[in-house]
Amino acid sequence: MVPMRDGVRLATDIYRPARDDQPLDDPLPVILSRLPYNKDGSKSMGAYYATHGYVFVAQDTRGRYKSEGVWRMLSDDGRDGVDCAAWIGRQPWCDGKIGMIGTSYFGGTQHAMALAGAPELKTVIPVDAMSNMGRQSLRNAGAFELRFWNWIMLNAGRGSRAARDPGTAAVLEEMADQRMAYLEHFPLRRGQTPLRLSPEYEDWLVSAMEHGVNDEFWGAVNVADSPGNYKDIPVYLVSGWYDSWGGNNTANFMALSRTIKGPVYMIMGPWIHGRQSSSTHGQVNFGKEAAIADQWGWRREWYDHWLKGIDNSVGKADPFKTPVRIFVMGTGDGSKDEKGRLQHGGYWRNEHEWPLARTRYTDYFLQPDGGLSTTRPQVDEATSQYQFDPEDPVPTIGGNVSSGNDILVQGAWNQKGGPHLWNFQEPIPISARNDVLVFQSEPLAQDLEVTGEIEVRLFASSSAVDTDFTAKLIDVYPPSDDWPGGFDLNIGDGIVRARFRESLEKEVLMEPGEVYEFTIKLYPTSNVFKKGHRIRVDISSSNFPRFDVNPNTGEPLNRHRRTEVATQTIYHDASHPSRIVLPVIPPSSPD
Template sequence: MRRQRLILTVLCAVSWLPMQAQETGVKVEKNVMVPMHDGVKLATDVYLPEGRTEKLPVVLTRTPYNKDGAKSYGEYFAKHGYVFVAQDTRGRYASEGVWHWMTDDGVDGTDCAAWIAAQPWANGKIGMVGTSYVGGTQHAMALAKVPELTTVIPVDAVSNMGLQSMRNAGAFEMRFWNWIMLNAGKGSNAALNPATQVELKEMADHRWDYLSLLPLRPGCTPLKLAPEYEDWLIQAMRHGKDDDFWAQNNILADPKRYKDMPVYLVGGWYDSWAGNTSANFQALSKALKSDVYLIMGPWIHGAQNKSAHGQVEFGAEAAIADQLAWRKEWFDHWMKGLDNSVGKAAPFAKKVRIFVMGTGDGSKTKDGLLNHGGQWRDEDEWPLARAKVTPFYLHPEGVLSDGKPKLEVAAQSYAFDPKNPVPTLGGNISSGDGIMQQGAWDQRGNDKFWNWTKPIPLSARNDVLVFQTAPLAEDTEVTGEMEVKLWISSSAVDTDFTAKLVDVYPPSADWPHGFDLNLTDGIMRARFRDSLKEEKLMQPGKVYPITIKLYPTSNVFKKGHRIRVDISSSNFPRFDVNPNTGEPLQQHRRTVIATNTVHHDREHPSQIVLPVVGR
């Protein structure tokens, strides 16, 4: 029984019964138990500006991460003429019920909004804030077309889970395994039992060891003590098809389901949801009559207030220092009708604002980081109409060029051993705490990477195929959506192919070995090569075309640098490792070494397709 149930006899007949805590200029109503359609009550905090008696617009956040963490937001917005409401989602922290991944948040959000609208302090307009899962609760309410919802600012938000960022072209993003391992024992029903909480914490503390014991099987780990978390994770890891299992928050399936209202989408080039953020902008800007804005910075997940990410510094202007003021500006315009900077000045001057990385001098900062630099630029659309879609072809001896292959036979093969996967060194990651590093990194080992601690470049591995251009004769900007088109074959009936775009710095005084900077990556599980909705095993030795969708990016490859693409068959623990056996996903008991081949001859012109922006 959840702890707040001890007071239900007092609360059950009252929709709004405050336990007040006084703040300067702000009155806080803590743990208001708001009833949902099925009688489950969700714990809710209300921040009210003192001395205001008129009905006010409301800023809402619905979170699985403990509503107490929204205190700074609550006080800020209450002091600026809003009511702020923070609610623990179902089955999390002080709320009743059983947690499910996102499936309850549309209907619960609808009930929450209806409750807000009935309160004496609400004027019927609701705007929402929040990042990641909390951004996903905004999308869920927008897809439910909640009547009171007026505008949303989803940051790095959960969406389109069967396409990319959870199931990624059939592969499973292991950050969600990590999320469950960390959160099953925090804020959950299981965590209410101290003994169970200890067991789940011990499991989380040893999750590196569990990584080597996959696949996860029902009832065979301490995760069985949090059954709703175990059940979801096992299903998610086994369910590769992009079908109804992933229907919640699927914006791209039918963007007209989304409520027609102003939307500000926030993402980062190194964020785990970057591909969906840019895809959602493209879909919603066509489907909605209301204004849809997009901003993409050089950021990792949820870190828009920082300019350095991973091993790289992007310059002071990369950070948005005040994370509250610009949100207030947006809400003031759309919920209070103020004529302000929206549509006139940064970050609202145009519908699209992007940070173009790579204009720094490449020196080493006082903090030991690569000064990759960059600058903001406002655009009229995404992707950029003026970008020239340019294929760079794979050739023998690791050559990458814009010239088409001419040889009748050309291919490279390597052995992919699932027991020795290529380690993840940065990238589009979130919830990687302890098992992965986010963002921009030199693609060589160091002690920050538990599975690649020595200063050995990934390019030295025999299971990584490296293709790179000659040193560039001039600065070359690449901005937009991109993909890698390969012709492949394998000795296995199923395997993976991965691709990574790299900006290769030449050796310098500060970086004697140069710096191999990861920009974006992707994967394709071969059984989903034709469709994400249907599995087809391969015929060993047969040549197939596949397309690997990379995350979007914007980068200037400076004169003297090289454009590089790395091809392999694993990127762990960013993605789950394919056992190469063709067994049902995450139900295998064995692995086999696959001989994987990338063909790049005249009839099989494997290539990376880059959107090149001229000066």
């Protein structure tokens, strides 16, 4: 039980190298994992690193499982991390060097400790790490990502203080089992659900759903906006094109590589959250090479170099040959594999920067006839309208999701309903909905690689004072013997809440009927749209339950009592050139 500066003690396990069942006396570098998911699950990882010449330390974060104190979302993890590192540094088995390990939340504890400047911290490998929570992936351009509602509904009764009482734990477990029903009864209000039995979780969730502005509320692991606070150490950023934190991973790389000497490395695969060892997810197969099989071994190579000074593959060979390594998706043959998955394929490529210096940013304009092309519309007036009913939101089909646990499917999916979706079980395409506008190109005459950051710039008006606009990029496979109806593969998506169209720092409601330009930031990607495929952009106003649904009333966030049907007008004419800006990579791309 390691004491923090305020006297709270955090439960900590220590794994040490041994000989003849006796721990070695030599001081060694330490691999540290600070996690909210129960340190007891770290035994295999601890044994691995202890048998490879490291001391491994796993610690339950404040207020979780066996640690004392009150949980707060990452707010205490910078300070607690500094105190933990100082305690480790004083132990005779530590040589004064600490590297950190962990995914998702305990990727975020790495960022928190680096931002807090712990002296003993020498390197980090944040994987799919929480960061920049007010920018994207928790609050996303003002909208709230409901996977964190789901995370709270599950974890308020697992490993929390409230869960230590069996009766309370049973009530919270029942609440978690009824999550689909609760999804139909927003907004969430304090004291009105069993979540009140776990008050710190209720308080954080309600506050987060009410707090749209990107300010100090979200500041615990804000790397992109404060890279100057990050400790100047070697950093290896890991994420995937379909991960919930993928956009923040590339944002962090751009911010840190310009600010610290590092060095800063980044790898982006075709992965969903925490699945770097897999080459398939959703309905898609990316090929065996997409997976990194030895999940602890490749990290050890990095630690050996920076913590032990070993001259190895870091800076010389994959996956550390160059600062950026990306998986370029989409070069498969499009057939079905033995399990009925689309063989979308792809390959690894090394790069030296992000975004790629040779990028040609290319506007693909929404056309009056539903087309999508590089020709700017010439007509004076052209609009498309639809009605957005908050009581009937567009269902989520895959995407950049984590903590989906029964309410969301992750990753790459044909944009079609089915039994895998609790809220869209009919086998009909999402494009059949009247509140989804579809703009697609003609079949491509040649392969087109799109690699980088993606934005949709949309001219639109609404009958409401506040609403949402969503965009989704889709790789449209033509019909084939294996896919007689084709396959509409989601590549990336995004959203903007209208009251945050000017800035994430302030709310400004709209004037009904007035035309505004909205920027919708999609998640980054690397994908080859093959010859004969179409590039498609879907525009709508909801993506549920990926994002909370805007009631269209302009009431304070998460405090509405009403909903209104909004008439949405999308403009795509000469004066209002709505478009998606694609980062096109020329075909002759050197390694």
